[in-house]
Amino acid sequence: DTGVSQDPRHKITKRGQNVTFRCDPISEHNRLYWYRQTLGQGPEFLTYFQNEAQLEKSRLLSDRFSAERPKGSFSTLEIQRTEQGDSAMYLCASSFTGTAGGGYTFGSGTRLTVV
Amino acid sequence: SQQGEEDPQALSIQEGENATMNCSYKTSINNLQWYRQNSGRGLVHLILIRSNEREKHSGRLRVTLDTSKKSSSLLITASRAADTASYFCATDGTSGSRLTFGEGTQLTVNP
Numbered sequence: 001d002t003g004v005s006q007d008p009r010h011k012i013t014k015r016g017q018n019v020t021f022r023c024d025p026i027s028e029h030n031r032l033y034w035y036r037q038t039l040g041q042g043p044e045f046l047t048y049f050q051n052e053a054q055l056e057k058s059r060l061l062s063d064r065f066s067a068e069r070p071k072g073s074f075s076t077l078e079i080q081r082t083e084q085g086d087s088a089m090y091l092c093a094s095s096f097t098g099t100a101g102g103g104y105t106f107g108s109g110t111r112l113t114v115v
Numbered sequence: 116s117q118q119g120e121e122d123p124q125a126l127s128i129q130e131g132e133n134a135t136m137n138c139s140y141k142t143s144i145n146n147l148q149w150y151r152q153n154s155g156r157g158l159v160h161l162i163l164i165r166s167n168e169r170e171k172h173s174g175r176l177r178v179t180l181d182t183s184k185k186s187s188s189l190l191i192t193a194s195r196a197a198d199t200a201s202y203f204c205a206t207d208g209t210s211g212s213r214l215t216f217g218e219g220t221q222l223t224v225n226p
Contacts (some may be wrong), residue, residue: 004157033213033214035216040218041218042203042217042218042219043158043216043217044216045213045214045215048213055173067116075136075225081177089155091157091158093157093158103148103150103160104148104158104160104214105160106150106157106158106159106160107157108156108157109155109156109157113157
């Protein structure tokens, strides 16, 4: 396990469809984060988990978005009834609390295009 | 809303020159981090500086932090074409929950 894996890398979906993304963090990391990034902007925080507990959700995370992290391992992010405005790169990151000098390890992202 | 603001938004230099990017933030922080992102890829952690530190070095990178001005700078010395990327600062607030990113500086290093 050398990094954070995200699947799929790309997803094209029709407006109104549901989509689900998966993130596999670094196994030793207890925190997992979801961010969304649109072209030319910095990542915007969506939600994060510590182990299996979802500790914070952004106001950006409307009721169409739901994230889970069963058993504190991989995580899924589901978007229901997708809208064109949901088109973005969805980034997952993980970290270990208590690591001195450490940062986040990001996956390569899932690029969502809603047509 | 974004916590940090990077300046400049875009920077174009010649290989071998130094590149300086600045970041300002609004609230108290535990630490400030810099990340690099190549086009269409995830972010890579470069360096972290804690709120009680003023300067930190890592290879060709030098980061400064001025908590009184709520600002930080990233200096890349002797730049290379491979340094072409977007650079983001991110702050870890005193609640310590998660990072807030700025909008980034697009650096282009011309060979």
